[in-house]
Amino acid sequence: MANIIPPLKSLRVFEQAAYFGNIVKAAESLNISPSAVSHQIAGLESLLDKKLFYRTGRGIKLTGIGQQYLDAISGALHTLGAATNDIIERQEQETLRIHTAPTFGLLYLLPRLEKFKKQYPEYQINIDCSYENIQFNLSQTDVDIRYGSFSWKGLSAIPIKNEYAIVLAHPDFLKKNQINEPIDLLKCDLIASQCMLMQWQQWFAYHNVQIENLSYAFSFDRSYMSFEAAKQNLGVIVESSLLAQPFIQSGELIPVFGSNYMIPIDAHYIVFPHTHKKYAKVQHFINWLEEELHNSR
Template sequence: MRLPPFKSILALEVVARLGSISKAAEELNLTVSAVSHQITNLETFVGCTLFERSHSGLRLTPAGARFQREISGALDVIANAAQQARSAETVEVLRLHSSPSFASVWLMPRLSAFRALHPDIRVQLSSSHLESDFTRAEIDVDIRYGLAHWPSLHVESLFPEEIIPLISPALKSNLSIETPEDLLKEDLIFSDVNIVQWPRWFAAHGVPNTPSRYALSFDRAYMVIEAAVQGLGIALDSSKMAEGAIKRGELVPVFPDRKPITVHAHHIVYPKQHSQWPRVVRFTEWLKNEARQG
C-alpha cells in the first residue's frame, strides 16, 4: 500500500482550514514555498487538483473536499490512538486552554478543588486569545470566549453572564450617577475583547449617544477589572469575572438595579470524540457543577 507523505496531508489540512498558504506556513513553522511544495507533491500523488484560487483566497476543489473529509477521519484515528497510549499511564494529563482572563480570574482559584477530587489527573493549562487547533492533538478541552459558532465541535455554554457597569466604592462616593446618561461624562474603561462594549450597553439602556473618549483601554478583562478596583474609572464587565472583587468589596455595581446585558460568553469546546475520554468527562462535569454553584 502506497501512502501519501504525512507532511503533505498535514499541509492540506491546515491550508484547507485557514484558506491561505502563508497563514498555514506560519502555523506549521515552514516557508510558504515549502507548504506549496507539499501541496504540489500531494496533488501529484493523487493525480488531481486539490485547491483552486478564489477572490477570498484558496478553496478546495470538489475532489479536494472529498479527500479532506476522508483524511480528517484518519487524523482523528491517529489522535485517538495517541490518546489511548497516554491513558495507559497511571497519572493522566488533562490539557486545558482558555482565555487569559478566565484562567486567572475564574478558573485558577477553583483548580485546587478539582485536584483534591481527582488527584490522579495532572492539569496543564495554557491561555491565549487564540482558539485551540484540535487537529494538532495538543489540547483536550478549550474554554472559549465569544459567540458560539463551532458547528463541528461539541459546545456547552458555561453560565449566563451579566455585563454591568462596575466601580470602586471610593470612586462611587465621589460621583453623582443617577442615570445611564450620567456615565457619558465620567472616566470609562474600555475593553478591546469584551463581547459587550460600552456603545452597545448605552444603546440597550436608551442612550443614543456614545462616549467620545475613554479614560483607559485594555486588551485583557482582568486588567479592566484591576483598573476599576484601583479607582481609575468605571468598567463594563461580567459580574462573574469580577465576582472575587465584588465579594471582597473592591467593586460594586454602579446602579442598584445593576442594568445588565445578559449573554452566554464562555463555552466548553472540544471535538466530539473527546467525550470518550474519562479525564474530559470528569473535568467537564466538575466545571459545570462549579458554574452552577456560582
C-alpha cells in the first residue's frame, strides 16, 4: 500500500491551529477565513479517520492522537521549509566570481555593474583585481578579464575589439604647450604607464619619430595612476582609449591628436575555461559585457 500524504495546506492549517489553540487566530496567521481553517481540519480528520481536536470553552485543544500526529509531522514540515528556504537563498545568492585587470575593473567595469545587477539581480558579484593570470583550477573564478598578449593554452579567449592607444592630456596642459605633431611631445613632460602594451618608444616609432634617449617626468605601474597624474595637469600619457572613456566624456582629458594618430591594440581579453561555457551566469556576463563594449564604441 502506497503512503498516504495529506495536502500540504491541510498540514499547515493543522499545525497553526494546534499552535494557537484557536480557529480565528490560526486563520489570521494564515490569512484565510476561519471557515477555511475548519474545512481543512475536517478534511484532514476525515482522511485520517481520527479526531484531532476537541472544543473547549476558550477554543480547541489537541486530542491524544492529535498530539502524536503533530509531533510526528512537525519535524518533516520544518525540514521541508528549511530545504525550500535554502534553495531560494541559493538562487538569490548565486555568486558570479570575476577576476580582472585592476584598471579595467576600476574604470570600465565598476561604473557599469549597476546595469548588470539590474538585469541579473539573482547574482552576487565577487570581483578580484590583479595583473596576475589566475589559475582556474586553483580558484573558484568563473571568468577573467586579462590584460596582455594572448598566450593562454586550453582556455577560451574573446578579444575586446576597438581598443586603441591614444595620447591624452589635460585641457590646461594643451593651452600651455603647443603640440601640433608627434615630435612636439619630446618637449613635454611625458608620463609612462609601465603596464601599457604600447609604450612611448613604440608609439613614436609607429609615427616615424626617431629618438635615442627618452626620459619621463613620471612613471607608474598602474594605468589608473597615470590617468590621475594627467588629470592633475602633470603631463601627457599614451593609454587605452577604452579605459580613457570616462575622462574624455567628463572633459578632464582630451585627445592631443586626431583619430589618425590612434594605434589599434589587442590589450584585453575575456578568458574562461571551455567547460565554463555551460554555466548560465558566465554566458550572461559575457553577453552583457560584449553588448556594453559594442554600445560604448
